[in-house]
Every structure is written in structure tokens, then in C-alpha cells.
Amino acid sequence: EAGVVQSPRYKIIEKKQPVAFWCNPISGHNTLYWYLQNLGQGPELLIRYENEEAVDDSQLPKDRFSxxxxxxxxxxxKIQPAELxxxxxxxxxxxxxxxxxxYFGPGTRLLVL
Amino acid sequence: AQSVSQHNHHVILSEAASLELGCNYSYGGTVNLFWYVQYPGQHLQLLLKYFSGDPLVKGIKGFEAEFIKSKFSFNLRKPSVQWSDTAEYFCATGDTGRRALTFGSGTRLQVQP
Incomplete structure (x- = not known):
């Protein structure tokens, strides 16, 4: 069974540029999560979907994240515009x-310069 | 808000030594408890989980954890570690209210051959 797929694996951009990350969940999984993991920390929830509905986006910085x-x-x-x-x-x-x-995907490592 | 504390940030052991990693959570209601592992260069993988029943939970690769409700703890143990256990270990709780995982900050385990 294929796992959670994410792309890209790595992304380097300059600040103020937009960036987008893509995720394909395990087939048949109705619930999808996006987490943010800072260096030396555990993952923190950004948003949770039940099917196509965002049911918990309280931690998503809505001014720049969608x-x-x-x-x-x-x-x-998506992040627009990205900050350091x-x-x-x-x-x-x-x-x-x-x-x-x-079940977690491999993640996208973002570096904003 | 729920929180998870992992007391050991970096643990160094020799092969065949016994391991115990501490995890305490703050939520007093019904919780589901998890240990995830992240091997170098790999994605987060589930080691074991506790939902209900026997408080001593056995997971993959010889790991086990004990849920002690009175201490709000869910410590991870392994009687004899191997070099291949070198990884970062995350404790997490899932509460029925928020329906998402709250992670601890992780413990980096280094096993020396």
C-alpha cells in the first residue's frame, strides 16, 4: 500500500515569494492533516480536513497561509508571501x-532566504 | 490547552543498554497515547499506541510503553537497544475534543556501537 506522498521534498525560496506544497493521502483516508515542524520541536497542527471540509484551522495563520x-x-x-x-x-x-x-508523509523542508 | 512533556532531549546509550524515555501529558480526560519514531532521513512512523485496555502496550521492534493514569505518564521502554534504534522519538496525545495530535518536543536517542 502506498503511503502519504508529498512534494516537493525540498524548497528554497526568497522571502516574499509564494510557495505551495502538495499532499496525496493514503487511498481511502478521509481525514487529512497539515502539521508544521520547527527544528528541535514536535509537529504542530495547522489544519485538519474531514473529506473536503476544513474542520479545524484555528492554528493556521490565515493572513498568509491557505x-x-x-x-x-x-x-x-500555500504560503503567500513567505517570511524567514x-x-x-x-x-x-x-x-x-x-x-x-x-500516517505521515516524508514532509517538505522549506528554507526561506 | 493540552500539552505533552518529554523530559529527555538527548539520550546517549551504548548498545545493549536499557532504555526508558519519559512522557507526561496534561489532559485529564480521555486520551489516546502514541509514540512515533523518526529515523534519520525518514518520515515519522508509529511505534505503538494506547487507546484503552491493558496499560502495558507492546509495539514494533521490541518497544513497549506503560500508561499510568495517576501519573499522567506514558513512558517508552526497551530492555536492550541496538545501534539501529538511533532516531528521534516523539510522544503524542490525541484528545477526543480536538481530534488531532499534540506532540512533545521529542527525544533524540543516540546508540553507540
């Missing part, structure tokens, strides 16, 4: 349903 999950499968997380402090690893995870075990 996300979508069209058709309840793939998801895209956005340098981190962005993780996508999925689960069959809420409160089931979450």
Missing part, C-alpha cells in the same frame, strides 16, 4: 477517520 482539499483527496498548502520564520518542515498526515492512527 489550504484546500478539492474533491476530498489531494491537498495543497516560515523555514520549517511541513508534514502531511492522513487517517481513515478522526481519532484513528495517523
Amino acid at each position: 489550504a484546500e482539499r478539492l474533491k476530498g483527496v489531494d491537498s495543497t498548502l 520564520g516560515d523555514s520549517a518542515v511541513y508534514l502531511c498526515a492522513s487517517s481513515l477517520s478522526q481519532m484513528e492512527t495517523q
Whole structure:
């Protein structure tokens, strides 16, 4: 069974540029999560989707971050414009349903110069 | 808000030594508890989980954890570590309210041959 797929794996951009991350969850998983992991820290939830509905986006900085999950499968997380402090690893995870075990993708490591 | 504390940030052991990594959580309600591992260059993987039942949980690769409700703890143990256990270990809780994981800051384990 294929795992959670994320792309790109690495991204280097200059500040004020836009950037987008893509995630394809495990087939059949209705719940999709985006987490942010800063260096030396554990992942922190940015947004959770149940199918195509964002049911918890309380930690998403909405002035510059946006996300979508069209058709309840793939998801895209966007930052516009990026700031130096956005340098981190962005993780996508999925689960069959809420409160089931979450499976993580390899992450996208973002460096903002 | 829920929080997870991992007391050991960096642990160095010799092969065959016993391991215990501490994890304490703050939430007093019903929680699900997890240990995830991240090997160098790899994505987060589930080691073991506790939802209910026997408080002593056995996971993959010889790891186990004990849920002690009175101490709000879920410590990870392994009787004899191997060099291949070198990784970062994250404790996490999932509460029924928020339906997402709250992670600790992680413990970096280095096993010396």
C-alpha cells in the first residue's frame, strides 16, 4: 500500500515569494492533516480536513497561509508571501477517520532566504 | 490547552543498554497515547499506541510503553537497544475534543556501537 506522498521534498525560496506544497493521502483516508515542524520541536497542527471540509484551522495563520482539499483527496498548502520564520518542515498526515492512527508523509523542508 | 512533556532531549546509550524515555501529558480526560519514531532521513512512523485496555502496550521492534493514569505518564521502554534504534522519538496525545495530535518536543536517542 502506498503511503502519504508529498512534494516537493525540498524548497528554497526568497522571502516574499509564494510557495505551495502538495499532499496525496493514503487511498481511502478521509481525514487529512497539515502539521508544521520547527527544528528541535514536535509537529504542530495547522489544519485538519474531514473529506473536503476544513474542520479545524484555528492554528493556521490565515493572513498568509491557505489550504484546500478539492474533491476530498489531494491537498495543497500555500504560503503567500513567505517570511524567514516560515523555514520549517511541513508534514502531511492522513487517517481513515478522526481519532484513528495517523500516517505521515516524508514532509517538505522549506528554507526561506 | 493540552500539552505533552518529554523530559529527555538527548539520550546517549551504548548498545545493549536499557532504555526508558519519559512522557507526561496534561489532559485529564480521555486520551489516546502514541509514540512515533523518526529515523534519520525518514518520515515519522508509529511505534505503538494506547487507546484503552491493558496499560502495558507492546509495539514494533521490541518497544513497549506503560500508561499510568495517576501519573499522567506514558513512558517508552526497551530492555536492550541496538545501534539501529538511533532516531528521534516523539510522544503524542490525541484528545477526543480536538481530534488531532499534540506532540512533545521529542527525544533524540543516540546508540553507540
